[in-house]
Amino acid sequence: MSGNGIGIGQRPQNRRQRALKLLWTGIWLAYLSAPVGDLLHGGHSDGVRVLGWLGLVAFVAWYFALVFRAGRGNATTVVLGSLAVLAAQSTVLALSLGREWLVLFVYVCVGAGAALPMRLARLVIPAVAALLSATALAVPDGTEYLASLLLPALLGGFSMTGVRELIRTTVELREARATVAQLAANEERLRLARDLHDLLGHSLSLITLKSELAGRMLPGHPDKAAQEVADIEQVSRQALVDVREAVTGYRRPRLPAELAGVQVALTAAGVTADLPAEPDLAGIPEESESALAWALREAVTNVVRHSGARRCTVDLVRRQTLDGPVLELSVEDNGSGGPGDGPGNGLTGLTERLAKAGGSLEAGGTRHGFRLVARVPAADTADVGSGT
Known part of the structure; x- marks a missing residue:
């Protein structure tokens, strides 16, 4: 159950949920007219x-107690007992006061x-409907009301x-996600x-080994020790390059x-999204994909923050130029x-990023909103130039 939802069949967790559930349940009391x-x-x-x-x-009061305590882990026998009390009250009042x-x-x-639970509700709801039918037959002119009450009773219960099953499935889906x-x-x-x-294990082991070797050579062979120190510097610089490349990839x-x-x-x-299917990025350079990903992030950020739009369409296609x-x-x-007359810092930076990847950016208002179009090379420049 969400923080602001009503949560049918679940216990309210805060004051807002209790108020919403009270309002939602109270609306249906109009049928007690x-x-x-x-x-x-x-x-x-x-x-x-x-x-x-x-x-x-x-x-x-008993009905509200039953509905509001649903989902508190009550024993099934307690719920069945509460329903039996409600059914007994309904029978006595109908037999005593009339068909209304x-x-x-x-x-x-x-x-x-x-x-x-579903397995018991499937049995109890028809049983209550049968009791309704039997009571209607015993009440004067009760059969005139039976036709208009039997179907709502069954439909309302089921x-x-x-x-409840939908809410349970939704909760399980959220937990699974x-x-x-x-x-x-x-x-x-x-x-x-x-x-x-893999990146640092070999390099650090080599640095440790060469450091120990340089330490042993230092008193008697300073030239060889200096060579080992130079090797240590080279290995450490290469390890630093490898780490930077790995972090850039992450x-x-x-x-x-x-x-x-x-x-x-x-x-x-609250924006309706129309998105493409899983994109086919075979052969797309990493730099081009990264630039488009930044463009998508910037464009959607503007939609969410500034546009006030109710619908957003994203399309991704390959074109031959x-x-x-x-x-x-x-x-x-x-x-x-969005606000403002000219391109903001986000679009300016995005234009520069796309240009660095060999792409381009177009952005501007349309008849019904705003449109951003980003293009990047779909193949390495070297491959295009060689005709491969």
């Missing part, structure tokens, strides 16, 4: 009215769907079970550890990862285009 009208205009004696009001208040009180059985079915993200982070840490070991943005992040960012901002094949990224939204 028939029993209330019967108490007000049914011609009952004062004593019967008092008992009727007490019975109705007791029923509503048959509507209470609908709430019993809804309570069963909201509080019971729809609640469906909503969190687990996958944790496993991915653990795998990335292991990969980083392996790469650093920090390089990738288009698939950026597309996944874009989906999350746009959805969280006179200068060779290019990979083109377009990001178009239906917003205002």
Whole structure:
């Protein structure tokens, strides 16, 4: 259940959730207008009215207690006992006061769907519907109400079970995503550890060995010791270069990862996202992919922060131009285009980054919003020049 959601079949976790659940549940009490009208205009004696009001208040209180305590880990027997009390109240009130009180059985079915596990709800809801039918047959003119109450009772109960299953599935999906993200982070840490070991293990071992050798040579053979120290300097410099290259590779943005992040960012901002399928990046230079990934990140950041758009379309296609094949990224939204008259620092820096990769950037307003188009070479310059 989300922090602000209603969470049918789950316990409210904070004051906001309790208020929302109270409001949502209270709306459906409008269907108690028939029993209330019967108490007000049914011609009952004062004593019967008092008992009727007490019975109705007791029923509503018990119903709220059942709905609000659902999801607290209550034993199934406790829930079944609460439903039995509600069913007994409904039967007694309907038999005593008339057919208008048959509507209470609908709430019993809804309570069963909201509080019971699916396997039991499938049995209890039809059982309550059967009790409704039997009571309607025993109440004067009750069969006239039966047709209009039996179907809502069944639909209300089973729809609640469906909503509960949907919420449970959603919660499990979120937990699975969190687990996958944790496993991915653990795998990335292991990969980083392996790469650093492969990069630095040999170099550090060689530095240690040569340091010990230089220490032993220093008193009697200073020239050889100096040579060993020079080798140590060379090995350490190469190790530093290797580490910098590895870190640059880790920090390089990738288009698939950026597309996944874009989906999350746009959805969280309430923007409908129209994204391409898994991109085919075969033969695309790393520098070109990195530049497009930066362009996508900058464009979507502007959409989320400044545009006020409700829809964003991202497209990624290969094109053949006179200068060779290019990979083109377009990001178009239906917003205002953001504040300001000229290009901001983000677009200026992005233009420079794309130019460094041999690409170009176009950005500007359209008839219905704002569009950014980034293009980068889809093949190495050397390959294009050689005709391969």
